[in-house]
Amino acid sequence: xxxxxxxxxxxxxxxxxxxxxxxxxxxxxxxxxxxxxxxxxxxxxxxxxxxxxxxxxxxxxxxxxxxxxxxxxxxxxxxxxxxxxxxxxxxxxxxxxxxxxxxxxxxxxxxxxxxxxxxxxxxxxxxxxxxxxxxxxxxxxxxxxxxx
Numbered sequence: 001x002x003x004x005x006x007x008x009x010x011x012x013x014x015x016x017x018x019x020x021x022x023x024x025x026x027x028x029x030x031x032x033x034x035x036x037x038x039x040x041x042x043x044x045x046x047x048x049x050x051x052x053x054x055x056x057x058x059x060x061x062x063x064x065x066x067x068x069x070x071x072x073x074x075x076x077x078x079x080x081x082x083x084x085x086x087x088x089x090x091x092x093x094x095x096x097x098x099x100x101x102x103x104x105x106x107x108x109x110x111x112x113x114x115x116x117x118x119x120x121x122x123x124x125x126x127x128x129x130x131x132x133x134x135x136x137x138x139x140x141x142x143x144x145x146x147x148x
Contacts, residue, residue: 063128066131077126078092095117097114129144130146
């Protein structure tokens with residue numbers, strides 16, 4: 001039995017070493033890249049929470065875990081849409097001025113060409129709304145799903 005435990009520990013040490021090598025290769029490849037490389041975080045414990053998360057865990061811990069696992073740009077995020085008329089669905093960056101009279105000229109002017117385009121940054125409230133599935137400030141009360 002001790003030989004098996006020793007063999008398993010040796011295998012874990014080998015895997016830890018290989019993981020460290022791979023992480024170093026990722027960092028080396030990212031040098032000179034404009035992409036921000038974050039340290040790998042794989043559990044709630046790695047992210048400062050003292051144990052596994054469950055339904056009774058604080059929202060802040062769940063949000064921190066989500067942000068650690070799914071990280072993209074912080075200055076803008078896409079929201080899922082579905083057209084009631086056509087059934088078409090997809091993701092589109094969230095704009096503060098979308099459908100505002102005098103600012104948004106959709107559908108005549110595409111968002112990419114709009115002079116009043118003002119993206120909404122990702123916040124903890126955005127993540128909270130995504131995890132709960134709705135945005136309390138949205139009068140339509142549609143499903144709230146963001147992309148990264």
